[in-house]
Amino acid sequence: MKHWLKLLLCVPFLLLSGCGEDEKEVMVRQAIAIESSAECHLCGMIITNFPGPKGQAYSKGIQGNMRFCSTRDMFAFIVDPENQHNIQEAFVHDMAVTPWDHPDDEAYIDAKKAFYVIGHGKKGAMGPTLASFSTQADADAFVSSEGGKVYRFEQVTLDLLISMNNLRTESSLPQTAE
Template structure:
């Protein structure tokens, strides 16, 4: 038995196809485009010098900010107005960090962060991001890490404790 499509069904199928073709790929699949002029809005360092540590935040107005580590990215999240006047944390649409082992962008909100390790980032003690718990656990054991945290567990007090070390 053959099924005939009426004009409404054809229109819906065409709209679905157009929508699928128009949806942009995830930023995680895109190459990080950092220029030599891009500076971390928190510390002022030139981010291009530290590609293995890059973090990114995108806002709903299309603006993007790059960081020389997850620690400064969290500082921006916790005090958005100070670093980007006129913007709020609620305006952030995407938050990315670089997986320490894979050196690829991962969603900061699903990452596992090791704190208290013997590995220092460009700004000293850091949160080291990993895309899965097994990699974070391995790193923690190999580098004397203190604990593994999730995005929602990182607080201003955690960030301050990292800055007080060393």
């Protein structure tokens, strides 16, 4: 009888201990303020020393977030085959509501829902970068004034990022899937 009692007392603890792991996996993470000394996860440059939209990402099994000096560096990390399946959350600046030269940490949006303009004339930390927007209308307005072409998160590939150094005119941009 004592053996059964011990077993019954252990079962709730075993069940509860398993709950904590699931809870950690579904936890929604947020973008955080970037300190003035924060370094880019990819290139090591000081993030706040450069203009243009920045990026942040969370990866499975890593407590803190990874911060990037540009959307281009963030995507270079995310689309790398070693990393692409581990990304849980990603954030970029909404450039329709924050200045290009000093993006505001309050202007982060979900990177997977954003619209990106590639092939425009504005520069980021490493030269050409992806201008990020929360709406198609804002991205289209940016294209009208600065040039480029609109892409969605899932359309950004390593080949597209590599070709950005040579892009400036819409006719030279790779075609997107409609």
